[in-house]
Amino acid sequence: MKTLVIATTNPGKVKEISRLLAGLSLNILSLADFPAIPQVEETGSTFTENAIIKARHAAKYTGEMSLADDSGLEVDALDGKPGIQSSRFAGPGATDAQRNKLLLSLLKDTPDEKRTARFHCVVAIASPSGETQIFDGVCEGLITREPRGAHGFGYDPVFFVPEYGKTMAELPPEVKNEISHRAKAVKASLCFGSFFGAEADSR
Ligand code: ITT
DSSP states (O other): OEEEEEOOSOHHHHHHHHHHTTTBOEEEEEGGGOTTSOOOOOOOSSHHHHHHHHHHHHHHHHSSEEEEEEEEEEEGGGTTEEGGGGGGTTOTTOOHHHHHHHHHHHTTTOOGGGOEEEEEEEEEEEOTTOOEEEEEEEEEEEEOSSOOOSSSSTTGGGEEETTTTEETTTSOHHHHHHHSHHHHHHHHHHTTHHHHTOOBOOO
């Protein structure tokens, strides 16, 4: 069975991506299985560049096919911020709750119709020799005025999904994993099963 390393330090991403890949005959590992890998600097200026940096770094150090996800929240009223800075938005060491609080405070005078936003995810899959494929996913929504819900991670409690009338954190995890930016990008990558070297099983 082929191995795929999910190259992320974010446990929320590991959970969601593992679920999405569960139908493939793959031995799925994550960075937690390779504690000696040096941390990589995300020096890119786009989600795509950073996803490629992370996937190639992990593939090189593990010698295994590796999948990285670079993602974030783009808020129209903030000219697309926090974008690629989403995990560092409120400074190093800040919690998800602190990032959400900062976001809501910056938008306190923004009227409902201007609170449009999207989650964006780029997935890069790299082989140890550096061959790389890129997949993209977007999920549109609105920024709420208060955090709501306890599922998911990151900005999920302040991201309202109009089709469901709930925040992403109020939706059951299996629903998020049907409609999210990450689900779309990972599902697109499944069409390239031969790149993974694994066939989808019949489940
Ligand atoms: P890795 O780089 O190790 O994968 P990270 O969390 O730092 O972990 P990113 O640099 O891609 O990853 O930053 C993504 C941030 O965007 C993440 O920390 C959240 O704040 C936000 N984000 C991404 N996807 C999200 C989701 O599904 N729900 C809520 N917030 C999300």
